[in-house]
Amino acid sequence: MSQYGFYFDMTKCIGCRTCQIACKDKNRLEVGTLFREVKTFETGSFPSPGIYHLSTTCNHCKNPKCVEGCPTGAMHKLEANGIVDYDPNICIGCKYCIWNCPYEVPQYIEEKGIINKCDACKDLVAKGKNPVCVDSCIMRCIDFGELDDLKRKYGEDVVSELPILPSASITNPSVLIKPRKNAYSKIYVEREV
Template sequence: MGQKGFYYNSVICTGCKACQIACKDKNNLQVGELFRKVYDFEGGTYPNVWGYSLSLGCNHCEYPKCAQNCPTGAIYKREKDGLVVQDRQKCIGCKMCLWSCPYERPQYLKEQGKSGKCDGCADLVDQGLNPACVDACPMRAIEFGDIEELRKKYGNTPDVKGLPDSNITHPSLTITPKKEAMK
């Protein structure tokens, strides 16, 4: 199997946050804890205003800073599909992963005193299913699969306004951006 990743179509996304809610529900997260988050960007002046949404979970990077800087090895990349997952039993709650990820995707789970992150719904993927966020999207703006296949199908655009430079971690992400989001 190749590296798994996400395709996100910002052009058709309505910013409804169904992906965010599905992720929150699947992972039983508390208020303020989001493994997938929908960011909204807007600008311009009347009559030339613009806006777009950006849905982000873990990007399952080729060089995940969260895993590289985790002192216990709690966060690691799965060999079989490249998903960046976490063994929460090994987490000591030091927040190094939070500080290391340029996408700010790991979250501190206050009640547990540990961090947590999107694991691409590895349990569902292992059953041949999609991550919860993918199937929850009413617009089908998120796809999951072999990142090279997704790039062949949709192009390779991991850099848009609002995201750090992809050369930092080489995210397994490609985006169809709205023209306002182009870097």
């Protein structure tokens, strides 16, 4: 099975949240629901403060805990590309996938009584196109594709975990991040925007 995933270049991201808005628009999400979220972190302290942004979504993990925790099979991996998908027709809204995901990705949609999440714009990917977050990024920080191809394209200085993220050993996330140096700072504060 092929494994698709996302690449994110933290060194280029300006925190504009265009990717977040494009995702929200495509998926027609209500206020309070985000499938892609940009978070801003302040690091260091005077006289050496810093800032960085992290754009995250479903990591389409190789070993997704959300799939493991789903009692109905509504959460599942697509054989063709490893995208973690869901079937709203068999979701019972039990929230086990939310509780099992260390990244807190699946979202409970109150008015529908079911879960929903990023599906990597599988409808666009099936047509050979990019997810909307990729094409909307004005700084070209985000890419999507076969993980091995992304590793070859972006080199060896990419990582799958940072101090602010859960250990990659838990789920083996299909995400590659080009980090900023201050993303390894032990002193950080998430800044509300």
